[in-house]
Amino acid sequence: MADAEYVSIWMRPERPARGPKPVYSRAQITEAAIRIADAEGLDAATMRRIAAEIGAGAMSLYRYVPSRDNLVELMADRLMGEIDVTGMPSGDWRADLTRYADGLRAMWLRHPWISTVQRSLPSFGPNQLLLIERLMGVLDPFVSIDENLSLMAVLNGYVEGTVREEISSAEEVRRSGLSESEWMERSSPYVDRLVKSGEYPIFTKIVMEARQPHLSRDDQFRYGLQRVLDCIAAALPSTAGSAMPAHREEREEQDGPGHR
Amino acid sequence: MADAEYVSIWMRPERPARGPKPVYSRAQITEAAIRIADAEGLDAATMRRIAAEIGAGAMSLYRYVPSRDNLVELMADRLMGEIDVTGMPSGDWRADLTRYADGLRAMWLRHPWISTVQRSLPSFGPNQLLLIERLMGVLDPFVSIDENLSLMAVLNGYVEGTVREEISSAEEVRRSGLSESEWMERSSPYVDRLVKSGEYPIFTKIVMEARQPHLSRDDQFRYGLQRVLDCIAAALPSTAGSAMPAHREEREEQDGPGHR
DNA sequence: CCTCCACTGGGTACGTTGTACGCGGTTCCG
């Protein structure tokens, strides 16, 4: 019933054999689009705008990319390539997953617009595939494939959830037009009203914490990440000795959040 | 610099005092929009389409809602109300969080389009607020506020990550035009090529598992969820027995993330 | 070498979107 004619971008070749040499390239277009999205958001990365960025006509882009949605897929995969996973199943799974999580977070913070692209259907680009192989390879010797998937869902979910909040609050600050220190004191009138009403004690605590954080974002992230890794460690057989999760007190010393 | 005139939807009243009685209502419009989005996706929920659904003119909607984005916020908050959290800090935190996770997953599966709405800035609607109070209240007696936030990030992240994959694969099946059983055998030509190439052994295992799952989606979800709850249990002080609501202990001094 | 035609970049145009603006009618306040 549906269009069975659909073929993935990754199947159709960039360049045909015949004809004059193309002036541009998929990589160049993708790069330009990412540049615009980084600066002004994904919505600003219009076909016309991208074309202008590289000095081309709007319709020329369609010689390289079947549609804008497909271009976004290209962009997303390009971003996956920014996460360094070289030599990834290194033997120390805890180090590997930490490096991956840090890389993923850093990438999201560099390109916040990625949080708005829905992967309603997954497109397995080359970078994405490499990432899967390397990352899932880390725990593959220890657990079944679907247990592995579950654990990675936890890890990815934590990172994405956390970073989404970071992006949101950064966006809120930007929109309010205030500097970050100003925003600390005087938040939006709506949030202020909620807090003053006294009906939402826990929400109030969250707001207070956000205004006067006693942990830097990085420390906060690292702290929660260790929690997640502990969870993963618990799910692994004892044969998978990495740096063994020590007792709580010691762990607090070595990788717990530092006081500022 | 930015528009300091911005006010949240939740601040501007639905109805003014004066003038003729409105024929429609925000709730009615929101409901219609959700109905359309459920059936045909969020993109299909055009202002004109929504207006037609309730028998109104397109521009009439703007008497009730400042913009389409704001309407989407209304829709999202309406969905939060579908998650049943009545009597939520019940004393048994494990039961509470399980019920919440199940409810969240069920809601997402009922309204898959919610995965595409970016919460680039969080809008604290009434349902969202109630959810925060009740849900965060579950662990509030045991941990500090930002530890609580971290743990909820893990939980939400797991649920959302898992459900996103469910939605994706359902979407893929629907788009391929094949029945689910047919899809098991013959997947997309691109994925097929990747598998046959032999260069992606782990990816291949994932595909195989997806075709011949030995666990139902529900069981898979429940299994991973228990892992997450175990992780949360490990982060809680020992006084927080699942069945007994303990009062807050001073353990926070030594256990919490460096609170002072 | 020439010839052919698959390819190139790009201009024009169409359908659809969100929404600014203004109109004539309706309801409530003073």
Add this chain to the structure above:
DNA sequence: CGGAACCGCGTACAACGTACCCAGTGGAGG
């Protein structure tokens, strides 16, 4: 009983993705 405040809604516009068409171009077959 005005008149201000609000209603539903038709028109209009800018911006979007992209279908279609064109004149040029350069590699392959003769």
